[in-house]
Amino acid sequence: MSVHILGIRHHGVGSAKQVQKELERLQPDLILVEGPPEVSELFKMVDQKTFKPPLALLVYNTMDPKQSSFYPFASYSPEWVTINYGQQNNVEVRAMDLPAAASFLMQKKKEEELLKKLEENELEDVLEEEPKAPITDPLGYLAKAAGYSNSEEWWDQQFEQNSGSSEEHFEAVMYAMEALREEGIPSTMEAENEIREAYMRNIIREAKNEMHHTIAIVCGAWHGPALKDDFSDSKKDNKILKTVPKRKLKISATWIPWTNSRLSYASGYGAGITSPGWYEHQWKTKKDVEISWLTKVANTYRKKDIDMSTAHIMEAYKLAVALATLRGHSFVNKQTLDEAVLSVMCMGDEIKMELIKEKLVLAEKIGEVPDSVPKVPLQEDFEKWVKKFRLKLNTLAKEVKLDLRKENDLNKSIFFHRLELLEVPWAKKTHATSKGTFKELWLLDWEPEIMVKIIEHAYLGNSIETATQSKVIEDGKQINEISNAASLLKACIPAELFKAIEFILDRINELSAISSDVKDLMSALPQLVDLSRYGNVRKSDLTVLSNIVDNLLIKVYINLPNACYQLDEENSNKMFKLILDVNNAVRIYQDKELTAQWYQALHKVMQSSGVHAIIRGCTCRLLSDAQFLTQEVTEKEISTNLSVGNPPQEVASWIEGFLRGNASILIYDNHLWNLLYTWVGSLAKDIFIEMLPMLRRAFSQFEPEDRLQIGQKAKRGLVTSDAFTDNNEDSDFDTERASQILPVLSELMGI
Amino acid sequence: MSTVLRQHAEQQFAEELEALKSQDKAHRPTNWELSPQAVVKYLMGGKLDNGFEITPKYIGNQRLMEIAVATLTTDRALLLYGIPGTAKSWVSEHITAAVTGDSTMLIQGTAGTSEEAIRYGWNYAKLLAEGPTEGALVETPMMRAMKNGKIARIEELTRIPSDVQDTLLTVLSEKAMPIPELNTEIQAVGGFNIIATANNRDKGVNELSSALKRRFNTVILPVPATAKEEINIVQSRVSSSIKALGLPAAEPTLKEIQRVVSIFRELRNGVTEDGRTKIKTPTSTVSTAEAISVVNNGLSLAAHFGDGTLNAHDIASGLIGAIVKDPVQDATVWNEYLEVIVKPRKEWSDIYRACKELSF
Numbered sequence A: 001m002s003v004h005i006l007g008i009r010h011h012g013v014g015s016a017k018q019v020q021k022e023l024e025r026l027q028p029d030l031i032l033v034e035g036p037p038e039v040s041e042l043f044k045m046v047d048q049k050t051f052k053p054p055l056a057l058l059v060y061n062t063m064d065p066k067q068s069s070f071y072p073f074a075s076y077s078p079e080w081v082t083i084n085y086g087q088q089n090n091v092e093v094r095a096m097d098l099p100a101a102a103s104f105l106m107q108k109k110k111e112e113e114l115l116k117k118l119e120e121n122e123l124e125d126v127l128e129e130e131p132k133a134p135i136t137d138p139l140g141y142l143a144k145a146a147g148y149s150n151s152e153e154w155w156d157q158q159f160e161q162n163s164g165s166s167e168e169h170f171e172a173v174m175y176a177m178e179a180l181r182e183e184g185i186p187s188t189m190e191a192e193n194e195i196r197e198a199y200m201r202n203i204i205r206e207a208k209n210e211m212h213h214t215i216a217i218v219c220g221a222w223h224g225p226a227l228k229d230d231f232s233d234s235k236k237d238n239k240i241l242k243t244v245p246k247r248k249l250k251i252s253a254t255w256i257p258w259t260n261s262r263l264s265y266a267s268g269y270g271a272g273i274t275s276p277g278w279y280e281h282q283w284k285t286k287k288d289v290e291i292s293w294l295t296k297v298a299n300t301y302r303k304k305d306i307d308m309s310t311a312h313i314m315e316a317y318k319l320a321v322a323l324a325t326l327r328g329h330s331f332v333n334k335q336t337l338d339e340a341v342l343s344v345m346c347m348g349d350e351i352k353m354e355l356i357k358e359k360l361v362l363a364e365k366i367g368e369v370p371d372s373v374p375k376v377p378l379q380e381d382f383e384k385w386v387k388k389f390r391l392k393l394n395t396l397a398k399e400v401k402l403d404l405r406k407e408n409d410l411n412k413s414i415f416f417h418r419l420e421l422l423e424v425p426w427a428k429k430t431h432a433t434s435k436g437t438f439k440e441l442w443l444l445d446w447e448p449e450i451m452v453k454i455i456e457h458a459y460l461g462n463s464i465e466t467a468t469q470s471k472v473i474e475d476g477k478q479i480n481e482i483s484n485a486a487s488l489l490k491a492c493i494p495a496e497l498f499k500a501i502e503f504i505l506d507r508i509n510e511l512s513a514i515s516s517d518v519k520d521l522m523s524a525l526p527q528l529v530d531l532s533r534y535g536n537v538r539k540s541d542l543t544v545l546s547n548i549v550d551n552l553l554i555k556v557y558i559n560l561p562n563a564c565y566q567l568d569e570e571n572s573n574k575m576f577k578l579i580l581d582v583n584n585a586v587r588i589y590q591d592k593e594l595t596a597q598w599y600q601a602l603h604k605v606m607q608s609s610g611v612h613a614i615i616r617g618c619t620c621r622l623l624s625d626a627q628f629l630t631q632e633v634t635e636k637e638i639s640t641n642l643s644v645g646n647p648p649q650e651v652a653s654w655i656e657g658f659l660r661g662n663a664s665i666l667i668y669d670n671h672l673w674n675l676l677y678t679w680v681g682s683l684a685k686d687i688f689i690e691m692l693p694m695l696r697r698a699f700s701q702f703e704p705e706d707r708l709q710i711g712q713k714a715k716r717g718l719v720t721s722d723a724f725t726d727n728n729e730d731s732d733f734d735t736e737r738a739s740q741i742l743p744v745l746s747e748l749m750g751i
Numbered sequence B: 001m002s003t004v005l006r007q008h009a010e011q012q013f014a015e016e017l018e019a020l021k022s023q024d025k026a027h028r029p030t031n032w033e034l035s036p037q038a039v040v041k042y043l044m045g046g047k048l049d050n051g052f053e054i055t056p057k058y059i060g061n062q063r064l065m066e067i068a069v070a071t072l073t074t075d076r077a078l079l080l081y082g083i084p085g086t087a088k089s090w091v092s093e094h095i096t097a098a099v100t101g102d103s104t105m106l107i108q109g110t111a112g113t114s115e116e117a118i119r120y121g122w123n124y125a126k127l128l129a130e131g132p133t134e135g136a137l138v139e140t141p142m143m144r145a146m147k148n149g150k151i152a153r154i155e156e157l158t159r160i161p162s163d164v165q166d167t168l169l170t171v172l173s174e175k176a177m178p179i180p181e182l183n184t185e186i187q188a189v190g191g192f193n194i195i196a197t198a199n200n201r202d203k204g205v206n207e208l209s210s211a212l213k214r215r216f217n218t219v220i221l222p223v224p225a226t227a228k229e230e231i232n233i234v235q236s237r238v239s240s241s242i243k244a245l246g247l248p249a250a251e252p253t254l255k256e257i258q259r260v261v262s263i264f265r266e267l268r269n270g271v272t273e274d275g276r277t278k279i280k281t282p283t284s285t286v287s288t289a290e291a292i293s294v295v296n297n298g299l300s301l302a303a304h305f306g307d308g309t310l311n312a313h314d315i316a317s318g319l320i321g322a323i324v325k326d327p328v329q330d331a332t333v334w335n336e337y338l339e340v341i342v343k344p345r346k347e348w349s350d351i352y353r354a355c356k357e358l359s360f
Helices: A013-026 A037-043 A079-091 A100-121 A125-129 A140-145 A151-160 A167-181 A192-207 A219-227 A235-241 A260-264 A276-283 A289-302 A308-324 A334-345 A350-362 A377-388 A408-419 A448-460 A464-478 A481-494 A498-514 A517-537 A543-566 A569-589 A593-607 A613-625 A631-640 A646-660 A665-666 A670-682 A683-699 A702-714 A721-728 A734-747 B016-023 B036-044 B062-073 B087-099 B124-129 B141-148 B166-173 B228-247 B253-271 B288-307 B312-323 B331-340 B347-358
Strands: A001-007 A028-034 A055-061 A067-073 A092-094 A214-220 A251-258 A398-403 A427-430 A439-444 B079-081 B106-108 B120-122 B138-141 B152-154 B176-179 B184-187 B193-199 B217-219
Touching: A001 A013, A001 A079, A001 A125, A001 A167, A001 A219, A001 B016, A013 A079, A013 A167, A013 A214, A013 A276, A028 A079, A028 A192, A037 A055, A037 A079, A055 A100, A055 A448, A067 A079, A067 A427, A067 A448, A079 A092, A079 A214, A092 A192, A092 A613, A100 A251, A100 A398, A125 A646, A125 A683, A140 A151, A140 A167, A167 A219, A192 A219, A192 A235, A192 A350, A192 B079, A251 A448, A260 A276, A260 A350, A260 B166, A276 A289, A276 A350, A289 A308, A289 A334, A289 A350, A308 A398, A308 B036, A308 B062, A334 A350, A334 B062, A377 A464, A398 A408, A408 A439, A408 A464, A408 A481, A448 A464, A464 A481, A464 A498, A481 A498, A481 A517, A498 A517, A498 A543, A517 A543, A517 A569, A543 A593, A569 A593, A569 A613, A593 A613, A593 B062, A593 B184, A613 A631, A613 A646, A613 B124, A613 B176, A631 A670, A646 A683, A665 A670, A665 A702, B036 B062, B036 B087, B062 B079, B062 B087, B062 B217, B087 B152, B087 B193, B087 B228, B106 B141, B120 B124, B138 B141, B141 B176, B141 B184, B166 B176, B166 B193, B176 B312, B228 B253, B228 B288, B253 B312, B288 B312, B312 B347, B331 B347
Parallel strands: A001 A214, A028 A092, A028 A214, B079 B193, B079 B217, B106 B152, B152 B193
Antiparallel strands: A055 A067, A055 A251, A398 A439, A427 A439, B120 B138, B176 B184
16 A cells, blocks of 8 residues: 655646646545545535536535635646546545534634633733744745745746656655755644644544555645654544544535635635636646747737737747746746736836736636535525526626516515625615616626625525525614614515514514604604505505504604704704605605694794704795795794894805705795895895805705796896786686696596 | 046946856857846846855846846847936946947937937048948947947937937848948847837837837836835945045935935825825926935035035035926925925934025
8 A cells, every 4th residue: 555645735737737647647546635524525526517616615614604614726726636536537535634613613712712811801912912923934945045036936946837757746845845844944823733734644544544555645735744754653643633622513515606816815715826817827728838828918908909919929928038047947937927028018017917917817707516516505595596587696797677567577676685685795776777666777796705695694594585584683673773673674675574574663663662862763754654655565564654653753743843952053954854854754644633743843843942043944934835824924934034133144044944945936936035035135235245155055956947047037126016917817828728628637636 | 547537337347247257157148248147147236156246236126137138138129218317327338238348339319319320321521532432431339239249229219209210120120221322231240239218207209119119128117116225226326426536525324315315205206204294296307316416416515615524514405406496386395395394303404404594
């Protein structure tokens, strides 16, 4: 029996090529690959035809999916090559590393310890402890010794590019790593590595007892030496592994699609590959890698209408080769190629290089996993819907237009609304350009992490509907403001979550009983009134809602005068808007008794002296519009408030409140017009100038056409009584013809 | 010591070039005095195997120098691009000196540069007497470089009118220069190439035609990335010019150079070194080269009219001259900088007072 250790660099193209060659040479009957044992089963599923990298293995705690880790693979990852080799040649591939369960438990323990420390000590103590002596990349030492600026470059030069025999290659890698480890050079995650390597040795020992003839071990080069020596000393390893938590933890694992851009992020879930597109090119291209790359570069430019001749490709290649020779490299690496492209093709212009970076080097792409891969029920349900609606999980944003009158589109809309509530950031609602409530526009933008979000929510339920339902209920329990509850309710209705709606209605009822914040009530009301009026269109039962609205309105009426009392300018402005909103809501609600009560409340506000002029002006206007105040009273009110005795500031605010948002009253009500006209005329010059900005502000809210009309009217000056009668008795008016329409109109209006 | 005001690079650094040559074992392209690796070493400086110290000529990114030198080994010409004062001409001279040992084949590009300055001219007296003969031909530096396999330098390529620029096309692509009058041509010998410099600020003046662009590899020389790098550059250039000019002055203190460099960097970047305050930038290109000349200027003031050590007063006049190029716009920028940035810095009070005295 023989054991062979193939030390690799994760996602190294050269390593992948060597691994392929070496496996073919060794013909092993068992392969061990770095990775938690929980994923071994998943290796067996891999099929070259249906699995399309980039992919990732997702390993998570079944009970708490937030605890998860990812193992990304590109087509050129040596591990991926190994798995594929195993599948094609019917060789068992087994994962060999610390179980994910143990890692999760250790991680949790660490977090808990940190929390404990935080509780016991001051925060600073903990923070002070954290930064240890920076651990440099161990390979950096060798690179430095060989005169390279970083270890990546050194590795590329030493191992990735040499195409000699694979046996020698792995011997050389092992030799280099042994030299490093003998020097006692620490690596990152030293403590963790010790445990992991002990566990790996245990697995290897087990495998050895199974009487295989050849075992190949594919692992990160750094681990090589640790796995090579004393396989027999299991006592020592067991001692190391004593600290590892033994508690059972249910772990699930699955394959999920990954993207090239995710591969390239150095931190988080990424694999730290800077140029996935280049690596893939290297992996796929058998010969003349550099020239065909440059051709690709030139083609990319040509597509963007930037001229690039064949001569450019030749010259860039020549320069790259000259540079490599000058630097003493035996091959042209990516950086050298980039520099040649920059100098020859881009005239030194970095901006042009960005295009290549985006299109070729990053080369955005998403992997594919067949449906046969086991999934969390929630994920399965999600994919079922996606398939049913014939949607695609694309990384390029796509717009979807829905017509809610069609059943399929309505279902889609419900699905998207549910995802939104579930905080799965895939579909985002944007404003439809056409008018009408039956059109919706959604923007779909997929990211691999979104799948993680879904899996994270798996504990909420087995289908999108139930999961969303329980999420909303959970969220609803946390809500303390009625306005927030109202927004949530509003979101639930298009998602058709009836159970959740019931719950939130109860919650609102509960909250309205204890809440005393009038502003909160007022901002919730318009939404609730909207829902009570239109909710039924969506087939939800909202009769309970009207009761709630009734109660809320009465509460508002009682508290409004007090709430308006003694507010500063800013808060008055806010209150002003709220009053307008509630007023609209009341009018939509169309309950006679409640409407009358509303106007009484407003009247009270109008008459109290401690209320800001803008609110008083506004209430006066609303009451006059509703004909609660007679014309006479309105005029009196206006002239009192505009009289010279008042401070100019206050007068201006009053007018602003009175006029804001509606110009028609000035255009059509001549009495009011005359009042205002005389008032402006009576102002002294300096007071007029003082008030000008505020007046201007009041008028600036009007539509341009209205402003034009007002201006024209102002040019004509006061409206005399002749003009009044003129308007009423139009000489061309044909009474007979007009009366002919009346029956039709009354039928239409159902009078 | 020679009485020449400024020696060519190959004369000034003859010893270094000699030492490099004796140690250089790598392959040399045709007609090159040194191998490409040795040329880069000459530019970037360092210790030779025998302990000989090479002074750095270019302080900055070695990769840029590698691209520049590698370009010369291919059949494309080299175009050094950058804002004024980023050592384009300096690099071009030193590369030429190291590669061919002769940096004198120089054509200065101006708006008035004619085709005769690039191709060849005629000695009219002889032309009239003998007719077109080789004896009547006046060779240009370009022609000489072609004949001897050397490098011709063109300064300020973009200042040359476009139609004249295009005479370079045949030279660069065919590596030959036809002389129709004599029904002959000059063919370039191996080792011939061109290094041109051009200025970012003059972009668009006489933009290179795309045909010509294609025959150049471009290396953009950036302004020094860090203050440390820039201080390093100023210091080394100043101390070498003290020697060259024979100034009876002490080398300026590091503190003084740091101060000048940070004034220049702050005005160039439009923000203070600590990144906290925004500053207006003057119209002048406040380059490293200007910083060097400010210090040199100050040194000569100190040597001849002062006590031989550089102080704030010696710097002030050069500083204002370098920064205030437009008497109205730049003056306000400068005064604002003085009052807002320089004044509150306590340790800079001497320079503030010195500048204030000269203010207008």
